[in-house]
Amino acid sequence: MSSTQYTKKIALVDCNSFYVSCERLFNPKIRKKPVVVLSNNDGCIISRSTEAKALGIKMGEPYFKGKDIIIKNNVQVFSSNYSLYGDISRRVMRTLKRFNSDIEIYSIDEAFLDLSNFTDEEVEKVGKEIRATVLQWTGIPTSIGIAKTKTLSKVANHIAKKTQSGVTSLIGIENIDPILEKVEISDIWGVGKQLTKFYQKNGIYNAKQLKNKSNTWIKKSSNVLSSRTAMELRGIPCIDLETTTSKRKSCVVSRSFGKRVEKFQELREAVANYCLNASEKIRSESLVAKAITVFVRTSPFQRNFGYYSNSKTVDFPIATNNSIETVKVAMSILDSIFKNGYRYQKAGVMLTGLSNAEGKKNLFSSEKDEKINSLMRSIDNTNYRYGRSTLSLASAGVQKRWNMRRQYSSKIDTADFYCLPTVRVY
Ligand SMILES: [Mg+2]
Known part of the structure; x- marks a missing residue:
């Protein structure tokens, strides 16, 4: 079927618990243990391993608030090490560029990739290959969502996070309403706190309801950006990849x-x-x-x-x-x-x-x-x-007394010669 060649196919690759995964790379002892990473000056919890999430530690919570649970369960705590995370991020992005040099680096641990060159049938297999390659070359586990638009690829990515394979493709699915029905309005890409409140007031609680709302209503009562989001939920690409x-x-x-x-x-x-x-x-x-x-x-x-x-x-x-x-x-x-x-x-x-x-x-x-x-x-x-x-x-300067507080830093820096591990040979 040559017609399938022309559907847009956008993949969103997202690194799982990115900062925690970076710390684990060089510290195999904490692989299966609960781990958290703190924000600048050890303020809040900004990355949690699956094990830490299971303990009920909340994202963005101040460190002192979670301290009881952390001590009781021997949770491993790290100060953020952005030099390390930045370097690992560059390695992940470089690996992704092998599959398509036109990628949009959306954040330190997320990128959009255009996979339109692959057929509908191939695309899920390609996703799995990307995931396996990133894991093998960088050691970082990812989740990949593939769909016709950026907004839908975000939805697919949420689902992928919960699957064993880590890859979910919505390409070729005729009716995605049952899927969108389970996506809360606040979880849609581009829908912030204010907009969530507004939609809920108007009886829109999930992605399916927004998708099926008329464009005229959305444009009249909100703005152009919101109508773009709704169009994207319908599978019509409105938000381009920003690749340069x-x-x-x-x-x-x-x-x-x-x-x-x-x-x-x-x-x-x-x-x-x-x-x-x-x-x-x-x-x-x-x-x-x-x-x-x-x-x-x-x-x-x-x-x-x-x-x-x-x-x-x-x-x-x-x-x-x-x-x-x-x-x-x-x-x-x-x-x-x-x-x-x-x-x-x-x-x-x-x-x-x-x-x-x-x-x-x-x-x-x-x-x-x-x-x-x-x-x-x-x-x-x-x-x-x-x-x-x-x-x-x-x-x-040399002493840098003004530097950030980083009490629990792993002191690993893949971009620093002096952080190379020392091996003793007897
Ligand atoms: Mg992530």
Whole structure:
């Protein structure tokens, strides 16, 4: 049947309990044990293993609230290790690109893949092959949902999470109403809290009811986005895959400090580091930035120490991704917005007005620019091979007292040479 060739087939690949799975990769002892991962500064529970879910530990719950259950059941606790998760995520995405280079990386652990080139009959088998390959090459278990639209592939993915094979395809199913009937309205992709309330008020409690509601009613009472969601539930693709990374218009790096920072020098080091990370990030995507924003603030919850928050944006003379330049400008911004006597809780930098770096030569390009570019390239290559911040700028500091609180960190970093495991041979 050649007609089946033209149905759109979208797969959503989602890594199971991603952060927990990353920690388990290098720690086989915790494979079958309950495990949780905490958010920045060990605040909330943001990833749970199946065993931890079974104990009743809730997603997003503050760590102290779950502590009783955690101690009683000997649950393994980890501080989040984003350097590790980012690296594993890149490996998973690279593996997915083997099947179709046009993928939309939706989040650190999710990607949409266009599988329209495969026939209806093949597509489930392809899904299983993708799952097996990702597991074999990266060690990360995934769930895969396949359907005619992105919204339906999300539905399929929910079902896949509960199946043994981990792969569910809705392609070729004539009537999906019985399936949609079991999907609560709040679980539909793109339906948030407000919209859920609104739909429920109007008697729409599940995906089937939304699918069968008239478009005129939806458009009139909500908006175009909602009618797109309903169309997608009917199997009509309305939301395209966003496959080009260059769509990104800005790059933000910001953190809350592990402990309050008062010294100008420490704040300078932190901001310089965020600049280095942001510059490296946009270089890796071959982008240059038009402007940079630096912001600082104290904790809004400790106003007895005085509250202060400020930010400033400065345009670069020429769009750049050069770390030396971004750090230089960021330092001068920080000079102008820093105020003595406050306990800073958070700082960050944002590179904006991003565009492609290629062919960005202009009247003012010089041999010196070429030299700086090649210096940046060798810094990136060295840091890629020997671990982040092997080569750095002096302004970024060495001690990093302002770093995040990470009491339970696994201290594994696949991007850091010094985190390689040591093996003793007798
Ligand atoms: Mg996931």
